[in-house]
Amino acid sequence: MKTNRPTDPILTVENLSKSYSGSTDPGALVLSSVNLSIAKSEFVSIIGPSGCGKTTLMKICAGLLSKSGGTVSFAGKAGTPPPSKMGVVFQSAALLPWRTVLANIMLPATIQHADMDKARQRARELLDMLNLKNIESKYPWELSGGMQQRVSIARSLVLEPEVLFMDEPFGALDAMTREKLNLDLQDIHTRTGATIMFVTHNISEAVFLSDRIVAMAARPGRIADIIDVDLGRPRTQDSYVDEDFREIETRVRNSFDRAAALA
C-alpha cells in the first residue's frame, strides 16, 4: 500500500500489538499488528467503532501506554517522541482549576524549564490565534466547554511541538462549537506545520481535517483501511457540501460500516 509509506515519515508504527490480559489469543488483543507511517506535517485521523483501539493506538504512540509488541519510532529513532517535542490534547480539557488560563497554557514550559518569557509570548500568540482574547487571567471553571478545550489546545502547542496527539478533543462539544474548532485547528495545522494524529469517531470531522484517514476495526483492533483525502486547503464550511468531500465521506463511511460489521 503506497499511501501507508510516506517517503519522510516522522512517526512510524511497526507490527504494534497490545493486550491487557497478557494472553496471546488474537481475540483478546486490543491492537494486532498495526503498521502506520505518518509524514512530517501530515494530518492523520484515526477513526473506527468504539473498542477498536484507536485511542489505545494514539496513547501508545504518545508514550502514555505501554505496548505489548512491535515498535514505535519517532524521527528515525526507536521510541515515542520526547515530551518536549509533542503535545497531547485529551477528551476532557484536563485544565488545573487553581491555575489561570495563562498559567495553564504555560504549564508545559514550567515543567520542562523552558524559557518562560518566550513561552509567555507564544502563549499570548496562541490565545489570539484561538480566539481567546482577554481571558488569560480567568480560571478554567469560568469558561465554557469549548473555550476550555481551546485553552487545552493552546497548552499543547506552547512549546511548538513537532507532533500533536489529539484524543477525541471535540467529542463533548456541540456541533456548532465543533465546526468552529475544526476551522481553528485547520488554521493551526497550516500555520505551525505540526504533524497531527487525531482520534475521532466523527466522519465528516475526519474528512474535513485530514490528509489521510485510518479506519480501524475491532476485535482484534487493527487497521482496516487507509483513505487519502485529496481535497485542497484551506477547507471552509462550504467544503462540507462539496461533491468531492461527500464522496470521500461516503468511502470512509463504507470502510467504517465494514469495520463495524466485521466486529
Place this chain on the structure above:
Amino acid sequence: MTNDMISAVTTENPVSSAEPGEPRISSRTRLVNAGLSVLLLVVVLGVLEAVSRSGLVSILLVPPPSAIFSTLWGGLTSGIYWLPLFDSLWAGFSGFLIAALLGFTIGGLLASLPRLERILFPYVVAFQSTPMIAIAPLIIIWVGFGIQSKIVVVTVVCFFPILVNTLQGLRLRDRDRQELAIALGATRWQVFRYIRLPGSMPYVFAGLHVSAIFALIGAIVAEFVGARGGIGTMMNEQRALFNVPGVFAILIILMVVGLTVNLLMKALERRVTFWSREKN
C-alpha cells in the same frame, strides 16, 4: 484579580448579602431569615429570664440572662478574662500549628511512600476513631501541669484529622491529570508540586478547619483535667464556687472565640481553595 475571585466565590455563598445579579426576592428572604434568627434569640432569652425570675426553678441553677450578661460585662471591664483567655488561646494556637506541620509533613511522606502508608494505615484509622481527647488525663500525668501539657493535648487532638485529610487529598488520582503529567514529562516531584499538592488543598483545609475547633476544645479539656491556668481552669473555679452566671459568662466568651476561629478558617479556606467550589 484575587479580589475578583473572592467576590466570585461569595456570589455562590448563601450567607452573603444581596449581590447585584441575585434576584431581589432571595435577598429579601435572607433578610427576613436573619430577622427571624435574631427574634428567636430574643424570645429564648426572654423566656429564660421570665422562668428564672418566676421562681419556678432555682435562680442558682438557671440564672436569668440579665445576671449572666452583667457578670460578663463586669468581668470584661475589670479585665479578669484576658490573661486566662490568652493562655488558653496560646496553647491552642501553638498545638494547632505543631499538629498542622506534623500532620501535613507526615501525610505528604506517607502519600509518597504507599507501602509504609499501607502498613501504618490501620493504626491511623484506629487512632482517628478513638476520641483522642480521652488521653488528656494521661498526658497531664506524663507531661505535667504546665502549658506544655496543654500544647501536647491540643497537638494530639488536632494531628489525626489533619493527617487523614492530607492523605486523602494527596491520594486523589485523576486519570486525565496523570496522563497529562506523563505527556509533559513531569518528574515525581513536579507531579507533587504542580498537580497533587494544589489538588489536595480542599482536603487539607477541611482537616485544618475541623482541627482549629478541636484545638480550642483540647485546650479547655486539658485545663479541666488538671493543666494550670487558662480559661478552662477559670471556668472550673467558677463552677466550684457555684457561680453559675460566671460559668455561663465564660461559655459565652468561648462561643465567641469558637465563632471567630470558624470564620477565620472559612475565610482562609476560601482564599486558598477558591477554585474548588466553583469547579463543580
